[in-house]
Amino acid sequence: MTGHDHESRIGELLNRMTVEEKFGQLQQLAWAWDTGPGGGDTEAAEAAARKGLLGSVLNVVGAGASNALQRIAVEESRLGIPLVFGLDVIHGYHTTFPVPLAQAAAFDPAVTAKDAEVSAREARSNGVHWTFSPMMDVTREPRWGRIAESTGEDPYLTTAYAMAKVRGYQGDDLTAPDRIAACAKHFVAYGGAEGGRDYNTVDVSEQRLRNLYLPPFRAAVGAGAATVMAGFNTISGIPAHAHPHTLTDILKEEWGFDGVVVSDWTGVLELIAHGAAAHEAEAARRSLTAGVDMEMVSTTFADHGRDLLASGALTRERLDDAVARVLRLKLRLGLFESPYVAESAALTAPSAESRAAAREVAGRCVVLLKNDDGLLPLDTSGPRALAVVGPFADSGDLLGTWTLPGAPEAVPVLAGLRAALPDTDIRHAAGVSPEGLDTSGIAEAVAVAEAADAVVLVVGEPPALSGEAAARSELGLPGAQEQLVRAVAGTGTPCVVVLVGGRPLTIGTWADRVPAIVMAWHPGIEAGHAVADVLTGAVVPGGKLPVTFPRTVGQVPLYHNHERTGRPYDPAAPGTKYVSRYLDLDAGPEFVFGHGLSYTTFALDEPRLSRERIGVTELRAGATVEVAVPVRNTGGREGDEVVQLYLQDPAATIAQPVRRLCGFRRVRLAPGEERQVRFTLGADDIGYWTDDPAGEFIVEPGELHLHTGNSSRTRARRTLLIT
Numbered sequence: 001m002t003g004h005d006h007e008s009r010i011g012e013l014l015n016r017m018t019v020e021e022k023f024g025q026l027q028q029l030a031w032a033w034d035t036g037p038g039g040g041d042t043e044a045a046e047a048a049a050r051k052g053l054l055g056s057v058l059n060v061v062g063a064g065a066s067n068a069l070q071r072i073a074v075e076e077s078r079l080g081i082p083l084v085f086g087l088d089v090i091h092g093y094h095t096t097f098p099v100p101l102a103q104a105a106a107f108d109p110a111v112t113a114k115d116a117e118v119s120a121r122e123a124r125s126n127g128v129h130w131t132f133s134p135m136m137d138v139t140r141e142p143r144w145g146r147i148a149e150s151t152g153e154d155p156y157l158t159t160a161y162a163m164a165k166v167r168g169y170q171g172d173d174l175t176a177p178d179r180i181a182a183c184a185k186h187f188v189a190y191g192g193a194e195g196g197r198d199y200n201t202v203d204v205s206e207q208r209l210r211n212l213y214l215p216p217f218r219a220a221v222g223a224g225a226a227t228v229m230a231g232f233n234t235i236s237g238i239p240a241h242a243h244p245h246t247l248t249d250i251l252k253e254e255w256g257f258d259g260v261v262v263s264d265w266t267g268v269l270e271l272i273a274h275g276a277a278a279h280e281a282e283a284a285r286r287s288l289t290a291g292v293d294m295e296m297v298s299t300t301f302a303d304h305g306r307d308l309l310a311s312g313a314l315t316r317e318r319l320d321d322a323v324a325r326v327l328r329l330k331l332r333l334g335l336f337e338s339p340y341v342a343e344s345a346a347l348t349a350p351s352a353e354s355r356a357a358a359r360e361v362a363g364r365c366v367v368l369l370k371n372d373d374g375l376l377p378l379d380t381s382g383p384r385a386l387a388v389v390g391p392f393a394d395s396g397d398l399l400g401t402w403t404l405p406g407a408p409e410a411v412p413v414l415a416g417l418r419a420a421l422p423d424t425d426i427r428h429a430a431g432v433s434p435e436g437l438d439t440s441g442i443a444e445a446v447a448v449a450e451a452a453d454a455v456v457l458v459v460g461e462p463p464a465l466s467g468e469a470a471a472r473s474e475l476g477l478p479g480a481q482e483q484l485v486r487a488v489a490g491t492g493t494p495c496v497v498v499l500v501g502g503r504p505l506t507i508g509t510w511a512d513r514v515p516a517i518v519m520a521w522h523p524g525i526e527a528g529h530a531v532a533d534v535l536t537g538a539v540v541p542g543g544k545l546p547v548t549f550p551r552t553v554g555q556v557p558l559y560h561n562h563e564r565t566g567r568p569y570d571p572a573a574p575g576t577k578y579v580s581r582y583l584d585l586d587a588g589p590e591f592v593f594g595h596g597l598s599y600t601t602f603a604l605d606e607p608r609l610s611r612e613r614i615g616v617t618e619l620r621a622g623a624t625v626e627v628a629v630p631v632r633n634t635g636g637r638e639g640d641e642v643v644q645l646y647l648q649d650p651a652a653t654i655a656q657p658v659r660r661l662c663g664f665r666r667v668r669l670a671p672g673e674e675r676q677v678r679f680t681l682g683a684d685d686i687g688y689w690t691d692d693p694a695g696e697f698i699v700e701p702g703e704l705h706l707h708t709g710n711s712s713r714t715r716a717r718r719t720l721l722i723t
């Protein structure tokens with residue numbers, strides 16, 4: 001069936017539908033699996049489906065349950081319009097991949113595409129048609145629990161991942177049995193919540209909206225994202241669920257988005273709590289007319305839509321447009337022709353292949369933060385005693401936030417190391433619990449460490465402290481873990497710290513006590529094997545930080561792509577008084593955006609430009625500048641380097657970031673091998689959006705400084721003159 005056929009089918013259905021049935025298509029209810037804020041109500045969903053007053057259900061788990069509910073809608077309702085089933089398949093269905101922030105650390109969108117492809121295959125086979133993913137909220141807030149779901153602080157990196165994940169979920173044909181509809185969320189600027197407290201106020205200028213928060217969504221829509229989800233936050237005083245400028249002016253009119261905008265869970269009803277609606281009918285009116293098409297869990301559209309239509313507060317055109325979008329999604333998914341899933345073909349567990357994929361991805365996400373004296377990779381020659389200690393050493397709780405019920409637990413680090421080092425005498429002690437203050441177990445951990453040739457100390461934050469509604473006011477190791485680190489480091493046995501978590505952690509109070517630290521994030525189902533691969537050198541770490549690691553929570557927000565200010569801090573003149581800094585803390589983070597070491601070394605030589613100058617008119621017409629960056633493996637083993645290209649516009653109408661990532665490439669080089677890494681710069685990379693609400697993208701004449709490096713700590717290498 002072609003797109004034209006879809007539109008004629010939609011027109012034919014709209015003509016047959018009653019007003020109640022139309023509002024029914026705009027309703028999404030939750031299945032009883034969920035025990036979330038509103039919980040699920042299967043009976044209510046079945047009753048609504050039977051009356052043809054339901055468009056979608058979320059959290060249906062299992063092919064049998066999906067078919068049972070679908071059969072009611074298709075075979076018992078008047079028009080037999082199929083339901084579309086949604087689920088939060090954020091980083092895996094049966095096979096849990098590393099959390100999205102970890103995947104961002106790979107600086108390789110192929111890893112997120114692999115997650116999406118495996119997830120789509122497993123989910124669709126179980127009757128899921130639509131995932132509420134990828135989340136593409138740029139954020140500079142490590143206190144915000146949902147940073148774990150994000151791609152971090154950079155819009156360019158987030159954009160690359162957003163496009164890759166949408167394509168990985170959707171492929172070229174949404175009717176395929178291994179593809180699902182994507183959902184670009186949370187539209188928009190949800191990651192800017194003040195204080196990092198979830199759901200909190202966001203006050204943002206038009207230019208920051210368009211240069212920082214909107215680019216990933218624009219690219220996701222361009223990549224064909226079938227749906228978009230509204231965010232819980234306000235945007236400069238207007239809730240995102242009732243924000244016509246973003247939902248309609250930009251998303252639907254400027255970008256031509258013809259898919260479905262779904263609310264977040266009771267996000268429409270929450271307009272009342274926001275202080276943006278006096279009652280439910282007002283919430284429904286503001287949200288529907290602003291551009292939300294489908295209501296998740298709350299029922300204000302269905303309850304008040306008929307009256308809003310009768311009073312003229314809602315136009316029939318808007319109603320029919322919203323219904324058309326929902327029907328279009330179902331037609332694109334092929335649900336009218338194939339509403340049911342083959343239960344016999346449902347994938348019920350991870351496969352060896354999917355586990356292998358998750359293991360490879362997790363290894364690519366590990367960031368080597370520190371490796372003094374080349375302690376890593378571990379010396380595995382000959383029998384040695386290895387201590388593996390810490391509250392996460394023998395823990396399967398490493399899947400991360402947003403994992404599905406029934407997803408197999410992670411392989412513990414201890415099991416991974418035992419499998420990798422069968423001839424090594426490996427001793428274990430937890431020492432402390434993840435969050436408890438009981439230190440009575442530290443003595444055992446110290447004893448195990450003292451008797452070993454090396455110690456692997458696995459510490460960090462549990463997934464329970466990560467994700468939605470999981471903001472933290474401190475970023476240090478929870479509970480008594482820091483005491484454990486100090487005690488084990490104090491034994492003098494060479495110690496590697498494996499950090500796990502879903503956010504940047506402040507480690508400055510103990511990091512100088514240990515020679516080696518890796519950030520493993522929440523690595524997913526194959527955690528233990530992936531960590532062992534890196535610690536033993538089977539995999540050479542090549543990840544980079546997608547978020548700045550502050551030294552203290554007091555520095556937050558702290559990020560690489562900041563504005564200069566009128567009195568920038570100059571590290572060359574640390575004593576200068578009247579500059580932007582703290583009196584009680586040296587400037588700068590613990591680790592910068594883009595930081596990550598390897599088991600080998602690399603040299604980046606001066607970039608070469610295809611031209612030293614280019615005109616605004618030429619750029620506007622599509623002309624580009626090629627940048628070639630020579631990179632060489634100067635060490636003794638093969639490894640990956642991420643070559644990064646940043647722009648700095650030192651004089652612009654709107655102050656530009658001191659570093660603007662505009663290219664990255666992860667390359668694998670053998671010892672001594674040299675490669676030319678090439679980037680192409682065009683108007684989109686050089687220009688920026690102004691504060692004009694109508695959307696004005698400008699490219700200005702002047703000097704641009706090009707920075708290349710293997711982190712955001714770079715220096716200007718070349719000047720490109722825009723004429």
Ligand code: GLC
Binds near residue numbers: 264
């Ligand atoms: C949650 C989240 C959203 C998720 C939805 C359905 O509150 O904000 O990301 O997709 O509800 O679970």
